[in-house]
Amino acid sequence: MRIKSLHPDRVRAWLARAEAWCRARGSNLTPLRREVLELVIARGRPVRAYELLDALRARGRAGSPPTVYRALEFLEAEGLVHRLSARKAWLACPEPGHDHAGVVLSCRHCGRALEVDDASLVEPLLARLDAYGFEPEAGLLEVPGTCDWCRQERDHG
Amino acid sequence: MRIKSLHPDRVRAWLARAEAWCRARGSNLTPLRREVLELVIARGRPVRAYELLDALRARGRAGSPPTVYRALEFLEAEGLVHRLSARKAWLACPEPGHDHAGVVLSCRHCGRALEVDDASLVEPLLARLDAYGFEPEAGLLEVPGTCDWCRQERDHG
DNA sequence: GAATGCAATGTAATACTATTACATCATGTT
DNA sequence: AACATGATGTAATAGTATTACATTGCATTC
Structure with a gap:
């Protein structure tokens, strides 16, 4: 059986690593950015930007495309997510700080x-x-x- | 100095190869498809679909997005152009019939x-x-x- | 503590990429 | 002539991404 989405504990641990990583780098993982990352992680597979936007709104966040794209841009710069251009989707990276080669x-x-x-x-x-x-x-x-x-x-x- | 676009003779030869290739395969390289291919070849670099659309219109062709996308889809199926997803652009293939590995x-x-x-x-x-x-x-x-x-x-x- | 500067976010509008759905036309076949 | 098929025309719309500008919150400096 395939995993449909990630176990909450695994998401939590993953987020904790991301937080530690950003703290160590002095970069600012704000609540919004953290929330976007959480959504990407929880999905467990590549997610499209507008899916994330819908998810944010469903959680009561304000939100428009720039909200999501800016967060994703930040997360990508931190090596926390990868953009899959061929898929037009975004994937959470399990190992921040890795070389990503x-x-x-x-x-x-x-x-x-x-x-x-x-x-x-x-x-x-x-x-x-x-x-x-x-x-x-x-x-x-x-x-x-x-x-x-x-x-x-x-x-x- | 870098080449800005292809020499007409080279474009002609390239098109001739493409025609021969399609004839051999029994596929239908119509005037429209040929024209789109010519535009991609002449550009000598990856071209975006809407650039092609503009170019077609500039030549007096009717044209709307499907015009271009359908032609490109055909050309890709024939191995005459490649889609570069990361670039959202299309590149003419110099060697139809190649394995494209x-x-x-x-x-x-x-x-x-x-x-x-x-x-x-x-x-x-x-x-x-x-x-x-x-x-x-x-x-x-x-x-x-x-x-x-x-x-x-x-x-x- | 008011003024300033800066990073992050909110918001509206728009640009760019791609597809769907349906109409039309030409050609070849029965 | 009726029909089937493949190609193209056309309008509308879906999906992806960016620009531009307003606002907010917080830290720094005076």
């Missing part, structure tokens, strides 16, 4: 995404781009495809 | 993009995704970064 495995079928923070996955590729004089950005490479669960679903009914 | 090196500074059709670049990475039960889609991996030209510009003024 690696890949995000993004499933076209179920929409879930798995962050794999393993620089060794992408380093050989990135190193070869030197030959083109190209300097890749630090960050995660988005890899679209089919996740384990959906593949099994498809193959063995 | 490899990367697109996408420069954040100048906006240019280079398609590198070299499966050996990505195969080691993709193979390792097996360990996650993940089945990557065939296609190009978008790599954001800084191109050779912009890097030199930045480093040696």
Whole structure:
């Protein structure tokens, strides 16, 4: 069985890490930003900005697109969420402070995404781009495809 | 000096290849689709859909968003253009019929993009995704970064 | 403690990207 | 002629993201 959304305890622990991280960096994780992060974490999968906006409003927050985009921008700068451009969605990062080198495995079928923070996955590729004089950005490479669960679903009914 | 847009002869040759490719596949490269492809090719870099729409209109074509998106969808299905999701733009593929395994090196500074059709670049990475039960889609991996030209510009003024 | 400056948020409007739904037209087939 | 099909025309709308400007709250300085 797949997890539908995160257990509250896990969300709490995750948020606590994020708070510690921001405190250590002297950055300002305001209630609003924290709330947006909480929503992204709890979802347990990539979320679209306007879903977050709806969720905020449902909680009684004022809110308009900039509310959400500004919070997401902050969170991304802090390395607490990642933007998945190919998906137009945002994913909470389980390990703030990580290097965030690696890949995000993004499933076209179920929409879930798995962050794999393993620089060794992408380093050989990135190193070869030197030959083109190209300097890749630090960050995660988005890899679209089919996740384990959906593949099994498809193959063995 | 960098090339601003493609030489007409090169565009013509490119289009001729595309026509041959479609003829061989029995697919229907209509005048409209051909014109859109021509615009993408001539630009020599990723183009946004609405730029194409404007260009079509400037040429006296009727046109609305679906006009462009339908043409692009066709061209992508034929492997004649690639969609760069991270850039929300479309890039003409110089080699129809290729496997299109490899990367697109996408420069954040100048906006240019280079398609590198070299499966050996990505195969080691993709193979390792097996360990996650993940089945990557065939296609190009978008790599954001800084191109050779912009890097030199930045480093040696 | 009033004035100033700054970061964060509120709010309205708008720009940009993409799709849906339905009408029309041309072409080939029965 | 009637019909089926694929391509295009057209209007409307959905979804994503940004700009611009007003306001608030708090810390600093005088």
